[in-house]
Structure formats: C-alpha cells, structure tokens
Amino acid sequence: xxxxxxxxxxxxxxxxxxxxxxxxxxxxxxxxxxxxxxxxxxxxxxxxxxxxxxxxxxxxxxxxxxxxxxxxxxxxxxxxxxxxxxxxxxxxxxxxxxxxxxxxxxxxxxxxxxxxxxxxxxxxxxxxxxxxxxxxxxxxxxxxxxxxxxxxxxxxxxxxxxxxxxxxxxxxxxxxxxxxxxxxxxxxxxxxxxxxxxxxxxxxxxxxxxxxxxxxxxxxxxxxxxxxxxxxxxxxxxxxxxxxxxxxxxxxxxxxxxxxxxxxxxxxxxxxxxxxxxxxxxxxxxxxxxxxxxxxxxxxxxxxxxx
Amino acid sequence: xxxxxxxxxxxxxxxxxxxxxxxxxxxxxxxxxxxxxxxxxxxxxxxxxxxxxxxxxxxxxxxxxxxxxxxxxxxxxxxxxxxxxxxxxxxxxxxxxxxxxxxxxxxxxxxxxxxxxxxxxxxxxxxxxxxxxxxxxxxxxxxxxxxxxxxxxxxxxxxxxxxxxxxxxxxxxxxxxxxxxxxxxxxxxxxxxxxxxxxxxxxxxxxxxxxxxxxxxxxxxxxxxxxxxxxxxxxxxxxxxxxxxxxxxxxxxxxxxxxxxxxxxxxxxxxxxxxxxxxxxxxxxxxxxxxxxxxxxxxxxxxxxxxxxxxxxxxxxxxxxxxxxxxxxxxxxxxxxxxxxxxxxxxxxxxxxxxxxxxxxxxxxxxxxxxxxxxxxxxxxxxxxxxxxxxxxxxxxxxxxxxxxxxxxxxxxxxxxxxxxxxxxxxxxxxxxxxxxxxxxxxxxxxxxxxxxxxxxxxxxxxxxxxxxxxxxxxxxxxxxxxxxxxxxxxxxxxxxxxxxxx
Numbered sequence: 001x002x003x004x005x006x007x008x009x010x011x012x013x014x015x016x017x018x019x020x021x022x023x024x025x026x027x028x029x030x031x032x033x034x035x036x037x038x039x040x041x042x043x044x045x046x047x048x049x050x051x052x053x054x055x056x057x058x059x060x061x062x063x064x065x066x067x068x069x070x071x072x073x074x075x076x077x078x079x080x081x082x083x084x085x086x087x088x089x090x091x092x093x094x095x096x097x098x099x100x101x102x103x104x105x106x107x108x109x110x111x112x113x114x115x116x117x118x119x120x121x122x123x124x125x126x127x128x129x130x131x132x133x134x135x136x137x138x139x140x141x142x143x144x145x146x147x148x149x150x151x152x153x154x155x156x157x158x159x160x161x162x163x164x165x166x167x168x169x170x171x172x173x174x175x176x177x178x179x180x181x182x183x184x185x186x187x188x189x190x191x192x193x194x195x196x197x198x199x200x201x202x203x204x205x206x207x208x209x210x211x212x213x214x215x216x217x218x219x220x221x222x223x224x225x226x227x228x229x230x231x232x233x234x235x236x237x238x239x240x241x242x243x244x245x246x247x248x249x250x251x252x253x254x255x256x257x258x259x260x261x262x263x264x265x266x267x268x269x270x271x272x273x274x275x276x277x278x279x280x281x282x283x284x285x286x287x288x289x290x291x292x293x294x295x296x297x298x299x300x301x302x303x304x305x306x307x
Numbered sequence: 308x309x310x311x312x313x314x315x316x317x318x319x320x321x322x323x324x325x326x327x328x329x330x331x332x333x334x335x336x337x338x339x340x341x342x343x344x345x346x347x348x349x350x351x352x353x354x355x356x357x358x359x360x361x362x363x364x365x366x367x368x369x370x371x372x373x374x375x376x377x378x379x380x381x382x383x384x385x386x387x388x389x390x391x392x393x394x395x396x397x398x399x400x401x402x403x404x405x406x407x408x409x410x411x412x413x414x415x416x417x418x419x420x421x422x423x424x425x426x427x428x429x430x431x432x433x434x435x436x437x438x439x440x441x442x443x444x445x446x447x448x449x450x451x452x453x454x455x456x457x458x459x460x461x462x463x464x465x466x467x468x469x470x471x472x473x474x475x476x477x478x479x480x481x482x483x484x485x486x487x488x489x490x491x492x493x494x495x496x497x498x499x500x501x502x503x504x505x506x507x508x509x510x511x512x513x514x515x516x517x518x519x520x521x522x523x524x525x526x527x528x529x530x531x532x533x534x535x536x537x538x539x540x541x542x543x544x545x546x547x548x549x550x551x552x553x554x555x556x557x558x559x560x561x562x563x564x565x566x567x568x569x570x571x572x573x574x575x576x577x578x579x580x581x582x583x584x585x586x587x588x589x590x591x592x593x594x595x596x597x598x599x600x601x602x603x604x605x606x607x608x609x610x611x612x613x614x615x616x617x618x619x620x621x622x623x624x625x626x627x628x629x630x631x632x633x634x635x636x637x638x639x640x641x642x643x644x645x646x647x648x649x650x651x652x653x654x655x656x657x658x659x660x661x662x663x664x665x666x667x668x669x670x671x672x673x674x675x676x677x678x679x680x681x682x683x684x685x686x687x688x689x690x691x692x693x694x695x696x697x698x699x700x701x702x703x704x705x706x707x708x709x710x711x712x713x714x715x716x717x718x719x720x721x722x723x724x725x726x727x728x729x730x731x732x733x734x735x736x737x738x739x740x741x742x743x744x745x746x747x748x749x750x751x752x753x754x755x756x757x758x759x760x761x762x763x764x765x766x767x768x769x770x771x772x773x774x775x776x777x778x779x780x781x782x783x784x785x786x787x788x789x790x791x792x793x794x795x796x797x798x799x800x801x802x803x804x805x806x807x808x809x810x
Binding site for chain 2: 079090091094095098132134137160162282283
C-alpha cells in the first residue's frame, strides 16, 4: 500500500517528516462562533516563482513572500485560523473550476468524480486545500509549492485519506517543471500571481505546462480601490484576519492586465467571474462583479493543433 | 480508481487486530504497535460513507434522498435501527382500520416525496388530501377558514398514517439499487477523534487508522458489531442517543399537557381539517380517508387519564361536545367581520372569507384505542459537530399543534442531502464541519421560527383571560379577512415559505 503510493512520487521530495512539531494542525471546530468575515482573499499560497532570465535559478522567488507564508504554514488546515477566508471561499472557486473544466473536457457534470483521467497541477498549492478536493473529484493531482513546510503539511494531511493520498506533492517551482518538460491537462494557480515577482514570466511558465488541448484557471485580486479597502485595510489591518503585509496592493493585477499577460503567453481567456462575499450569510458566491476577487478560465492557443 | 479501491479494502483484511483506546489522542502511535485486545474488538467494522442512526421516517427519507441524487447515489449507507419492521416489506392494506399515529404532510413534503420517488407508494395506500381548514376558539369570538384556493393551491395538505409513510420510504429504499445495509441493533457508543496527522504515513488506509486520524467516526452497536462512517446522522428521535453521545445540549421544556390520539368514524366523509382551541388546549379533527378521522386532543394530564379510561360512548359524547357547543358558543363572525374594525383592510377578500362557520361532522364511533402522550418542546443548541449531524426530532421536538413536526424533519433530510451533494460536487469531505454548518445555517432559523410560532399559539391559548381572548379573536379576524396575511399563513403552513408574515 504504502509502497504503491511512494512509487508515484518523485524521490526528491520523499521526506517523511519524523518530528514535525506541528503534528496537530487542525483544531476541533466544534464551537465555531458564527462570525462572518469579509473577504479577502488571502490566499496565498506562496510562492511560486518566476524565473527571470537566469532560468533554473530558484533564487528568483520573492524571498520575503516565502518567509511570510512559511511562518503561518502550520495553520493551513485550521478552519478557524488565518486561512479561514480561503477555506470559506474554496467551494466557490471549485464550483467555477468544476463547471469550466467539465465543459472544456466534455466531462459529465453529474458525476461525483468528473475529473477522472485528467492530469491537474495546482501551482502554489499551499497546504493542499485546493488539491485535496480536486483529487476527490477524480483528478490526478500534482501540487507544487516553493515553501517546503507547506508541502510537508500538505502531504501529511493528504495521507490521512486514501482518496487524497494519491496526490503528488513537490517542493518546486513551475519553472523547474517546465525544464523537466512536465505537461498537464489543466494548470490551476489560484491567488498566487499577486505574490510572484514577475507575473508575465510566471504566466509563460503556466502556459508551458499546459498540454495540447489543455486549459488553465487563474484567480487573483483586482487592483481596485475596493480591493484595497477589503483585502488590505479591512482584512489585514482592521479585522486582522490576515497577517499584515500579506498583500501588496501595487502587485495586484486588473482583469485586463491579467488577460493581456495570459494572451502574451498564448492563453486565451474564455471566461471570467468574480467572487462576492455576503457578510450576512457568511458565504461566497460567483458573480459578474470582478472588482475585488476574480477568477479566469483560459485555453491554450495551439497552432499545431489545427494542423 | 482501482488503486483507490484496493487501498480501501486491502488493508482491512490484513489489519484486523488493532484495538482502539477511546479518547486517547496518541492512539495512532499506540495502535499500530499493540496487538493484544479483547477478542470481540478484533474484527474491524465495515466502512461507510454515511451511517444513519434511526430508520424512522426522517432517517429513511434521507437515505432515499441521497440515493436519488446523481452526485450522492454512489454513497455507501448504513442504517442502524432495531425496529424489526425494517427488515421486511409490507404494504398496509386499505381495509385495515387507520392507525391513530398520523402526520399532516404539507405540499412541500409531498413534492419532496415525489422527488425521491416515494410518493408513488403512498398513493397506493390510504391517505387523505384536504383542501379546507377551519380554526376557531371556544370563546365564540372568532374563526378562520383556510381554503387551498386562497393560495392558489390544490390542497392544503394530506393526512397520512405514519406507518404508510414509513413503509413507502422503506419500499423505495428496497426497490432502488442502493448500497444500503440495515443493522438491526441499537447504538451503544460513538467515538470521533480529533484530526491528527500521524508520523506513520504508511498506516493510513485501514478504517482503524483513518479513525485514529479523525477521518472516520466509529460506532459500536449493542449486538457487538461496529462500523465506521465519514458522517453519522442522528435521526433517532426526541431522545436521540447520537445527540447525547455527541454532547449536544438542548433547550426546551415540557408542557404540562398530554395529547390523546385516536381514530374515529363519521356517518359521512370528512374532507376538511378542523381545529378548535379549548381552554385546556386544542382539539384537532383530521380526515384520514373514507369516513375516518383522526383526533389529536390536547389537555392536562389529569383530564387525559380520565378521557382515556372513560367508556367509548362517554368519550364520543365529549368529542362531539368539544367540537360543537362545548365550552362556549359558535362564532358569529360573519356579521362582526363585515362591518368591523378590519373592514378598511379588506381589499380583495379571499374566497373563503365568505364561507360561513360550519360545525364539523359528528363522530359516531371509535375506531382505535386511545393513546396518550406528553407534549414537550426541545431544540438542540447545535445540529452538527465534526462528522455528526442531527435531523428531525433529534434536533427539534415541537408541539404537534399543526402537525408540523415531521414536515420540519423532512425539510432537514432534504436540505442535508442537498448540502452533501453540493459538498461532493466540489470535492469536500462530507464529514467536515464547515460543510455541515451550511445545513445548520439553513435549517435552524426555519425550525426555530416554526417552533416559536407553535409555542406562541400554545401559550396564547393556555390562558383564559378576557383581554387576551379579545386579542386572539382580533387575530383570528385579521387572519380571516386580510388576504395577504392569510395567503402567507397558508404558504407558511404548507412548508413553502420561510417567514410567516409578508415576505
């Protein structure tokens, strides 16, 4: 059993953590206060890279960003912890991914495991809170993150459930996988691009990971005044849901900018939606309002396909 | 996929002898090393997606509902109930006398039953639709008649014996090819450990180790069997063992009232639901099909023992008295209402406002034994915690005033299966509290509201005090003559609307 799982993992990150100080990552949430919080996305995930000109140097990551996420990595699976807004937003993001990918790949939306047979990579997977649901939906998932602690936590957590223990987690960057010529049917990178040093290069890497006929889903925060007010002022300073400095407003992209840099990376954005938070119900939902958080689905323009 | 299956079942075979120590947090470490243990603990229980404790109407409705949704029909379900009737299939014959235990199901419940494919079985058995309802009180100051036409509906509800509802759901469960297993026993203990990551990465696929990591709940039954489930549903009624084991507190009180229920026969067919508020509590006469009606009569415990033991003739006399001139005059509101204080509000008067007060058909025969049971109100402060969720009476026991209890339970079952389906759509672990809280957030306000309304009614009528009587009468007049209010009340009572007033 165990061996079959290990076989599927590249050997370089098979570190079985022997003495993780944080063996208990999750608290029991029996008593949750019904607090509703505003949104913001936090997310984060760390990392990722970009490789500037000097390809294959891991130093191209934003070091302070990595340190930031490393510090709170233990709390990834605490539903009431710093990543609570992400957990709350997760079903909404997955609903968008489910519907766009089912349509694109012609999968049955009424199947409990519609992604059966699809190779999906979660770039900037953090503690695995997106990777695990994708695996339950049937996908063959690879989760990568530049923060090694995140990967350890993600792997420990995924191993608790047979349906998620098949996830391949690697502490690496999109660029390195491009160098290894890995290809995926769907490349997903949520709430990551605002944390990378060079979004244009990052998008090119994402594009290179997409196999023929594949698709990508990217989400981020808009560089709008409303986003500034909700994601930074409210979430980080007033409500302190997020550690201060989680987001830098100047590194946010507008939907137009994202569409443009994806286009330059040969990705055609086909669909875009916004997330809105209803503070009364405490739930997120998809909407046309892309002024704060938005998610985009795109397909790779592929000349060779038409030949 | 194949690999996952192999993983799930393979280790069960080879890892049978791992005893489990309750509530020790470092079980993971211990369990993989110690092999000793009681012999009866050596067999590892089967693993399910959902374990429903309580195979009553609400529990079976949840099983049917899960089995009929595309995203949840693959779920492996265990039903735990010691009721021997669950093992066999039996339709109730139409010529049996009606059982006094009946439910008034609302149009919302009927459409839920249709969705899950169970109404076709009810259709073949005895049930009685009614499209009119008359409510009045003993002071003679007011009455209200509801008619399905007022809310543009065909029926206000349907009275069905509980055993008919149960056997219909059971037939449905048996007829669809679902992965169900019924355990004919009672729940003894339930344990859920906190999530923990273990360093023993390779021990994760057996049920025992999933349990020690907090990924499965373990249930032990009185007959020595044990099983594991991702989600435990407490559908085990007002004295829920699941609720007790999960440590959910409840809020509630006992009314110092009992209800007497029985089946009676008329000389003519009855197609209307009747309810009259008497000084000690309401008496309801519900059509149950043919010339039979069901009586639910609320009174204080001392009276109830008298009424239960008196001769049949005396009892029938008392019933007819209570439904006619007993305790006070007939309302004469058609005169008062037309010219009264509400005339400026009338606008378009609903059709039945023109209907006059009627006297219910006389009861001529007792057709079942009389049963008495105490009334209480109880509400669980929480409906869910990790891997545990309560539905139906386990979450809320209400005053049976409007026959709403089981409808609230069916609403719970419908919502819970919907929430589970939504969770599966986005790849969520179905035992995760964050998912289950959605169910609680949806149902709690609806249930609390209905309980408050029913409790308020009960309280308003348990006091005989002049000014209050007039207020009540005014409320009746209001309900009778203000169309939007009346339509709202009907929609609310039909289970289709969440708030009782002007929404």
